[in-house]
Amino acid sequence: MSEIIQALTKILGPENIHCSLEDRMCYSYDGTFRTFLPDYIVRPKSTLEIQGLVKLAVANKIPLYPRGAGTGLSGGSVPIKGGIVLDLTRLNQIVEIDVKNLLAVVEPGVVTGDLHKAVEALGLFYPPDPASLKTCTMGGNVAEGAGGPRAIKYGVTRDYVMGLEVVTAAGEIIHLGGRTVKNVAGYDLTRLFVGSEGTLGVITQIIVRLIPKPEAKKTILSMFPKLNGAAETVPQIIARGIIPATLEIMDDLSINCVENHLHMGLSRDSEAVLLIELDGDKEVVEKQAPIIAQICQDNGASEVRVARNDAESEELWKARRAVSAAIVQLNPTKIAEDATVPRTQVPEMIRRLKKIASKYNLLMPIYGHAGDGNLHPNIITDRRNSEEMERVEKAVEEIFKNTVELGGTLSGEHGIGLMKAPFMKLQFTPEELHYFREIKKAFDPHNLLNPGKIFGGEESDGLFTSPKGN
């Protein structure tokens, strides 16, 4: 024990190593409900320090878990086998914004929202916008393959990562991708690392693509007495040749939770709310807004609010931003899923989700990115109620089965992490999973980098019914 601390201290100095019980507890969680105590938390400041830490961990066969701000929703960073939590938030420099080459170089601990502000001040735009953007970090976004509402028009983190610096399990520093728009030299390991959840190496620097900032935006919030009306609106907007920057949906339960907290006058009888944002040239946005409003009304919207300025637009967004946390008013434990189906299957998926909720008698508010088929059914339960947790486990499995049946995927933007690992076999054949495992072995033969994630295994058995971690 103390030998390890001595060795860690040699690399980092004593002030950046934490191992009191209180510290370990605070690094035992992310945004999910499962907790696992690490043995040490280390907070490096440079790639070289990270290299030293990885070498030390591997030499002593200690599991290592890279972590950003701990806002993940799949248990991607929780230290399920104990060991060392590698807190990367001190690497928080925006190294460079290259206006002419339209790219930025950032360290993994940069807060996503801070990058937004920095590039937007220069008239540029980094579109990925996970809901936790004010807190979450770029490293976490890349590792988990984060998305956000703007994915429908602009894509997800993966579509913006051009290059990476990585410390491998062997302790080498490697550089993947680069600064060019076109780059087909060799295997595309950059994309392999996006969404690799810290299981292949530690990301220490990121090059992201930027685009010019859209000139104008317009936000529209529509309330629908019937869910169907909202569901029908989505494909009709796309059919008119309009791709909104965001196209978000919230169901009745979500609406009521948000309204309880914000009192913003959302109609509590609505079965659905759509939040639609247009962006682009001013003239285009002004032209498209009334068309959208009309489509909403044609589908029975009881009220359509169009923001007249940024402040009003921000007001409307408050509802959507609040929802993920607001729903824990119903019950303390939230199982946030992000099952994703092809866009056209959204209405069918919502119908099936509602059926599953009532079959297992569970509270399940649904909201999410209707425009890109990425829904967030959230089971709101109480981990202390073991009988209900058994029903939860069954319901989750049924959600995933239906997702796959409709041509979808287990995760659109949260990552598999710990929480979805047991269900990978629903989406992939044994042959497909074999290739995943081979890749993992090639990079991390001793299974020390974020073990127990993605592939499942014994660690993820009884995920919902076991009340606590180690």
Add this chain to the structure above:
Amino acid sequence: MDYSHLQKEIDHCSKCGGCLVACPIYGELGVETMGSRGRVFLFSQYLEGNLELSKKFAEIMSLCLLCKNCTATCPNGVATDQLVLAARKELVGKYGLPLIKKTVFHHLLKSNGRLNLAARLLTVYQRTGLRWLVRKSRLLKVFPSDLEAKEKLLPDIQGGQPFLSEVAQRISVENPQKRIAYFTGCMTNYFFQNTGRSVLNVLKENQVEVFLPDQLCCGVPAEANGDEETMLHLAEKNVKFFSGLEIDAIITDCPSCGMALKEYGEKLGTEEAQVFSSKVKDITQFLMQDIELKIPTSNIPVTVTYHDPCHAVRGLKIQKEPRELLKKIPGLILKEMNGANQCCGSAGSFNLSYYQLSMQILAKKLTNITETGADVVATACPACEMQIGHGVRQNHLPQKVMHPIELLSEAYLAGD
């Protein structure tokens, strides 16, 4: 202790981490353990029996400004400050109060005579050559930590005498439009007598009759340090002192006092205390809402920026009133700073316990103030005035730090 009433706060935390961006301490230290989410989780672990009280736990719970910024940011309004206060109470139960705080809370706060004596000694210290000698002799440097800098936190005692000793217990006006009782708070009584005089002047100008009954400390310093017993003792006494007065409102010029006074009703549970609490109003609120404010006639050509005290903007939910009040002063230009509602790092005695950290938080505030180019920083809280005033002096900034009531009073006086 039974903390079932706090279970809701714990259950409503989804661990989303959204509050961390709002936590000034997390902003400075960057460690999860020292942030708002960590404090909620650790207190829940303590309640579940997974965590014992420890020195480390005490340090974590001490390192909270009680600024309520996390609560304001949380979609579910989780009241982290309530959990922190409960934790501090538990810690006092186990470890007792540190000797110096025990002395202050049990012996000074509960007795005005002793507090007055302490203030007189401080005046002597500041006025005679003693302070000069101490500062010059580098005596403070032999003490550990930042005692030298901390000593400068205390502003000069303006009048020498406690404010309450220089005024009558009742100040009548002809045909009063309202009658109020003024709870001055310790800061105004001992350090910012000019704020007290300004409050009285403004009320006189607006034909408000003022009662200044005997009063003790509001109890906030005790409660913030986990000493509930002293808090309740002071609450009971203060309610007694103010009972029987025929008044429309009880006025404070300090939002921390204001918040505490408003909670007496719930804390004591007596009807008398509930009536007391229902009458409590911040001076800015009273002037803007309860009376037709007399507009000053003379021009005061100053640029003012306003700092929102945590306990005003998030505690009492006062944001508009002081600004509207300032805008009533002819010639005054109000220029908003960035992050006006962010904590200045004062937080009662936090700036004494954690001087460096408090100064780091203050530095951000001072940058935002400087950017406005304002002549005056106005803030309706004596504790914030003390902290920002200290920063201004230490950094040789040109700004004056004033309570908005002082500005209004000056405007009235200039017109007379």
